[in-house]
Amino acid sequence: FIMLRSSKTFLEKTENKRPSIAVILGSGLTNFFDDKDISHSISYEKLTDFPQPTVQGHSGKLVLGSIHSRKVVCMYGRSHIYEGHDPKILAAPIRVLKDIGCKLLIVTNAAGSLIQDMPAGSLMAISDHINWSGYNPLIGKNDDDIGPRFPDMSDGYHQFYRNQLKKIAQQKNQQLFEGVYCMYSGPNFETPAEIKAAKVMGVSAVGMSTVPEVLVANHCSLPVIAISVITNLAAGMSKSKLTHQETLKNAALTEEKLINLIKSFVRDVKFNDTSRN
Ligand code: HPA
Numbered sequence: 001f002i003m004l005r006s007s008k009t010f011l012e013k014t015e016n017k018r019p020s021i022a023v024i025l026g027s028g029l030t031n032f033f034d035d036k037d038i039s040h041s042i043s044y045e046k047l048t049d050f051p052q053p054t055v056q057g058h059s060g061k062l063v064l065g066s067i068h069s070r071k072v073v074c075m076y077g078r079s080h081i082y083e084g085h086d087p088k089i090l091a092a093p094i095r096v097l098k099d100i101g102c103k104l105l106i107v108t109n110a111a112g113s114l115i116q117d118m119p120a121g122s123l124m125a126i127s128d129h130i131n132w133s134g135y136n137p138l139i140g141k142n143d144d145d146i147g148p149r150f151p152d153m154s155d156g157y158h159q160f161y162r163n164q165l166k167k168i169a170q171q172k173n174q175q176l177f178e179g180v181y182c183m184y185s186g187p188n189f190e191t192p193a194e195i196k197a198a199k200v201m202g203v204s205a206v207g208m209s210t211v212p213e214v215l216v217a218n219h220c221s222l223p224v225i226a227i228s229v230i231t232n233l234a235a236g237m238s239k240s241k242l243t244h245q246e247t248l249k250n251a252a253l254t255e256e257k258l259i260n261l262i263k264s265f266v267r268d269v270k271f272n273d274t275s276r277n
Pocket of ligand 1: 110111112113189190206207208231232233234235242247
């Protein structure tokens with residue numbers, strides 16, 4: 001099994017510290033670790049397998065720290081298909097997380113809601129997705145050492161870990177919705193007609209990320225859960241126009257709630273070492 005170069009770089013720089021959990025921060029989310037809990041911070045420029053993010057509100061670094069004495073690595077900033085990257089290269093960072101020892105990936109994103117009663121400021125655990133982006137990072141020659149040609153997605157947002165997340169949210173009295181996430185490529189926000197169609201398909205939230213990472217994680221048997229921060233009602237559902245500024249603003253307003261939930265989860269989660277990893 002051959003490690004990616006960035007995995008070696010990470011392990012060299014951190015003197016072989018292996019995190020058990022990885023977190024990917026979505027748009028407008030920037031404050032995962034308290035400074036005192038950070039042990040290493042590595043810019044994506046030094047990690048040659050990582051595409052460089054180009055959008056405002058997404059910085060690029062991989063940060064190792066500890067949360068309740070568990071080692072956690074956090075991707076501050078991720079790349080999106082709409083930036084023009086070859087979808088294939090979105091796979092590398094996820095494989096690096098697997099290489100360096102992560103047993104669980106927590107993906108976050110900003111999303112628009114298709115449910116009136118799930119307004120901006122809500123948190124939603126993703127139960128499943130519809131890939132309407134037209135892209136797939138697994139297209140191309142398959143490396144059988146990494147995963148199968150035809151990966152199973154019947155438990156793509158691992159129920160074993162999602163159930164624990166739901167229980168922990170309940171204990172904290174933190175409302176946590178659950179629903180299907182639909183990915184559009186962007187960069188435009190969806191049209192009202194697209195949102196109406198997505199409603200018919202059973203979608204609860206829409207966004208422009210997460211699906212590529214989740215596909216790659218499942219392919220390499222890295223269990224994953226994902227949480228959407230609802231930043232707006234989707235197109236056509238309210239009078240206001242959609243803007244990236246609103247996304248960033250509302251994500252920032254909800255950040256503390258989300259980070260608290262994730263930190264409690266990191267503290268309490270029990271690993272299922274006999275599961276599919
Ligand atoms: N659509 C797509 N992506 C988004 C949205 C939305 O309404 N809000 C935040 N990210």
